[in-house]
Amino acid sequence: MLNVTSDTPSIRSIAIIGSGLAGLTAGILLGRKGHHVRVFEKSRGPGGRMSxxxxxxxxxxxxxxxxxxxxxxxxxxxxxxxxxxxxxxxxxxxxxxxxxxxxxxxxxxxxxxGVPRMTAITRALSEHVPVTAQVRIAKLERVGEQWRLICTEGNDHGSYDQVIITAPPAQARDLLEASGLNELAGGLGHSExxxxxxxxxxxxxxxxxxxxxxxxxxxxxxxxxxxxxxxxxxxxxxxxxxxxxxxxxxxxxxxxxxxxxxxxxxxxxxxxxxxxxxxxxxxxxxxxxxxxxVQQEQPGYLLEPGLGVGLAGDWLNGGRVEGAWESATRLVEALG
Ligand SMILES: Cc1cc2nc3c(=O)[nH]c(=O)nc-3n(C[C@H](O)[C@H](O)[C@H](O)COP(=O)(O)OP(=O)(O)OC[C@H]3O[C@@H](n4cnc5c(N)ncnc54)[C@H](O)[C@@H]3O)c2cc1C
Structure with a gap:
């Protein structure tokens, strides 16, 4: 049992974009550390490409x-x-x-x-972390030290200390560019x-x-x-x-x-x-x-600690199911 309260200074609010294996893994591991986590998913249910x-x-x-x-x-x-x-x-x-x-x-x-279908795994994982489905995050807005999440409908989905993006590279890039995070977007190179x-x-x-x-x-x-x-x-x-x-x-x-x-x-x-x-x-x-x-460079994850924005996903770590899990695990370790 974790002995933490919301007054504990190291406890952060963290938004995760994408409920594939990387997003769910990050959500579960960060939740286990006592952080307040919410996962946003554009589709009807969790799973991403484990569909x-x-x-x-x-x-x-x-x-x-x-x-x-x-x-x-x-x-x-x-x-x-x-x-x-x-x-x-x-x-x-x-x-x-x-x-x-x-x-x-x-x-x-x-x-x-997964049995009896592949999505059984991500469905079960999603029971350990709050997921808001059918919300496509369009941009992050800086508000003081936090990030406010805005969806494609223009609605405000709350403010968070840190944000983890687990969308595939082209979608991650769009999101970063719409948020004015051009340097981080540029760092994705041609990964889209x-x-x-x-x-x-x-x-x-x-x-x-x-x-x-x-x-x-x-x-x-x-x-x-x-x-x-x-x-x-x-x-x-x-x-x-x-x-x-x-x-x-x-x-x-x-x-x-x-x-x-x-x-x-x-x-x-x-x-x-x-x-x-x-x-x-x-x-x-x-x-x-x-x-x-078929990404050549495999940094494992990307993190801009000063901004509190990180990226995880299979494409940063070998392009497979286990790679997605490992990418998220390593990013969570790096976030501390
Ligand atoms: C056809 C096919 C065959 C494959 N075969 C294998 C295989 O046999 N073995 C293997 O190991 N791997 C295989 N893979 C790869 C494997 O599925 C992936 O490596 C893994 O599922 C990726 O997980 P992820 O969490 O990194 O990304 P994803 O599963 O892609 O999760 C990203 C999630 O982010 C969501 N999202 C994106 N943008 C937004 C936004 N703006 N707002 C909210 N949500 C957003 C997406 O809807 C998605 O749910 C295959 C993939 C495909 C498509």
Whole structure:
């Protein structure tokens, strides 16, 4: 039990922008230190790119497919705050196709997923920190020693001693520029170009369209990744839901295309890949404008201590689920 009161001088009010894994991690760790924390999220619920889409009779993980754990502290954090029941290893058969078109198995590694869907993890984490959803923060205004948060509707969402931004780089940059924090925005360099877009399609099949692998990285100009979402633990689907991700290059070339056309084209590539003769009974497409980070520089996090503004997120630390957690953890340590 923390023995702190709001009179304790080191106790601060901290706003966190974004409720993906980085934002929720920062919120939980700062709350544990006794700070007054509030997370703001522009979408309807928490999760960010660890997202699942509702599909008829089920849900499908259309963002992060799985995550690995290199730091035992990450696993300990998830067990403590997401709960051991909300994630589990995915015992799927994973294959990739080399340049010679031959298939090989992925290296042995434990790959975790949320159960019964990826968002189970961030939903559970969000119970430990207050989250205000459906509020897009447009700018920060300096008021004395604090930052006032203003949303796109022009409403005032309170004043805070410190602000942590966990939005992807292009969105973080817009926010910093709108707040007059041009130096910090300039420090992001061209990082807004370093998260690639991705078209994702969730498709339903009455029967298994492929028996070789549960998840595949094909050598394809169109498909980057295909996976049998129903092979993940505790899905209990009727038939099978598959998730198809387009390559960054294909996505970029078709970024403005209507979702139905994208579904048709990704499915055609999938049928060619698997030799499946049937047809999907349902398909929904989702466009990620910011999906995978290919950022070269990896400072871990960014912090302007004099201003009390920090940035965390996967794109500052390896571009993956565990990287988002580590980035937030390191920023919280640096904030003291
Ligand atoms: C298609 C795809 C496949 C992937 N596959 C894998 C994988 O297999 N393994 C893996 O480890 N990683 C994978 N990733 C990457 C992984 O999802 C991310 O690394 C991780 O989820 C990033 O977490 P984050 O908190 O840094 O950012 P996000 O999850 O992007 O969170 C940022 C949040 O900020 C919110 N936000 C932005 N601007 C504002 C604003 N102005 N006001 C309020 N809220 C705002 C956003 O809505 C979002 O919820 C994948 C990602 C995608 C999209």
């Amino acid at each position: 699942s889409k509702r599909v008829s009779g089920s849900s499908a993980d259309i963002g992060a497919q799985y995550f690995t754990v290199r730091h035992p502290e990450f696993l300990a954090f998830l067990k403590a705050y997401a709960g051991a029941d909300n994630f589990a290893p995915w015992q799927g058969r994973f294959g990739f196709q080399g340049d010679d078109k031959q298939w090989q198995a992925f290296p042995e590694e434990t790959r975790y997923v 170009d370093s998260i690639l877009a991705c078209w994702a399609v969730a498709a339903h099949f009455e029967e298994a369209p492929s028996d070789d692998f549960d998840a595949m990285r094909p050598d394809s100009d169109v498909l980057y990744w295909v996976a049998n979402n129903s092979s993940k633990p505790e899905r209990n689907d009727q038939g099978q839901w598959w998730v198809l991700h387009a390559t960054p290059e294909w996505t970029q070339a078709h970024v403005e295309e209507p979702a139905e056309k994208v579904s048709e084209q990704l499915l055609a590539a999938f049928y060619e890949l698997t030799g499946y003769q049937g047809a999907a009974t349902d398909a929904v497409a989702h466009r990620w404008l910011y999906a995978r980070s």
